[in-house]
Amino acid sequence: MESRKERREQKQGKRSKKKIIWTIVILLLVGIISYGVYLYMKLNDTVDTMYTPLESDTEKKEEVQTRLDDKDTVNVLLLGVDERENDVGRSDTMILLSLNPDTEEMLMFNIPRDTRVSIPGHDKDKINHAYAFGGSELAVQTAENFLDTTVHFYARINMEGLKDGVDAIGGVTVNNDQAFSHGGHDFPTGEITLNGEEALIYSRMRKEDPRGDLGRNTRQQQIINQLINEAMSFESFTRVDNILGAVGSNVQTNTDMEEMRQLFLDYRGTREETIQVEIDGTGQRLWSPNVQQELYYYVVSDQEKSRIRNLLEEHMNEE
Incomplete structure (x- = not known):
């Protein structure tokens, strides 16, 4: 015992x-x-x-807060800007994301950079010139007029900084439907995993693509979509320090801390289903009053503009 x-x-x-x-x-x-x-x-x-608010945010503030509180659809304009020393740059990438938390869907489409539109105060010109003429403020206003909608949030992304963002999350995996070589890198068909430099080159290629700017738009959408998915994943939690460092030095946005919190909590489900839409148009050489010579434009018909606007409106109102 x-x-x-x-x-x-x-x-x-x-x-x-x-x-x-x-x-x-x-x-x-x-x-x-x-x-x-x-x-x-x-x-x-x-x-x-x-945080870089726009002048127009003041008049939108009440509407934006109401939509967030009611969990209504909000629109986000991504501006991919290639800025170099002594050059204000142009928004070579313009992607609209329309986030509907009721249907848990994200409508996503590029506005081709050569699209001929009316730019307030600058007659008709390529939509990517709006940023060169008046920065994010004019780029947002021009996109709103073209789509006949409200852009609730914008994010201006330094495209060179895309490399940092992709590397911060450990790379992105995309499904490439066209084998090509560009910028010293080979991109075979099928599922490929890209680091930051490869993702930037992959998203920029257009001259070797038979679809030109439209093909490049598709690749950019792939990269952005995968960036969103990876950044929201549990695996990226361990890399959050790197992600914040990459984002902070390469992004400007009019979204404040509280709005980010609401978007993260109430709208993250919209990444579950992405609807990618293409804006149809034709390439034409037309007179540019701003540079006093003929330029190549991507011309979108009134019928196509109506189709895109109706599609966007239906998405925003769908429950």
């Missing part, structure tokens, strides 16, 4: 084990909370760095 001393020693041993376990649990909780506080502060700093 066990002696009283042995039983006492066993109880003390059990208490010591419990203390060790509880100490480990408390240390883990403290570590998790501390890391959470650190991430929140870093996220807040990153959002402050990116």
